[in-house]
Amino acid sequence: MSVHPGTRELKKGSAELLILSIVEARARHGYDIARAIDERSEGALHFHAASLYPLLYRLERRGWIVGRWTEKAGERRRRLYKLTPAGRKALAAQRSGWQAFVRAINRVAGVEHA
Template sequence: MTDIDARLLDREMKKGSAELIVLSIVEGRARHGYEISKLIEQRSGGRLSFHIASLYPLLYRLEERGWLHGRWVEKPGERRRRFYELTPLGKQVLARQRDTWRSFVEAMDLITGEQHA
């Protein structure tokens, strides 16, 4: 696989799992966009990164769907930031997406596992 192919595959896989990733990151508590981006990179061991330019449109879409609730927070000496938290509907969606992801991974293991080599 060429570097171009690998980058394209990485981009497509990231697009397909972006909602699950973001919903999982904000599950524990409300977070702002920059923090979400940094946590994705940190928790993936540097294997995944979301640029702010692509992350914010995703956050807005998730908020429009009612899966996230955003609120502006201002602190003295800092610029205001929008914090996102899961809504009850977002928690349901996250649970369904996790189940779907687990089923997908299990199916991929069945297809690509070493027992078939």
């Protein structure tokens, strides 16, 4: 439902950055990550499960995040994803890259800062 025209490509390129940012502060499970992205973007960005989990697995395979099943009393077990040190470096690199990219776009497109 929430395929916003014009954001599809942007989203795809920036998806990794989004996920790494979401798990930066604390470990979260998959649905939690999707909801956090939803909320912080005020609904503008939404990840379907079918695309979120392959991304998570890819980041995990790269060693940027690590997923671990944890169990809390009275709840079902959840797979929580946590940022690894390597992931932290990657996040920093992607952040500065993204800011440089946004600044460049703004300069070209003539968008003023608010």
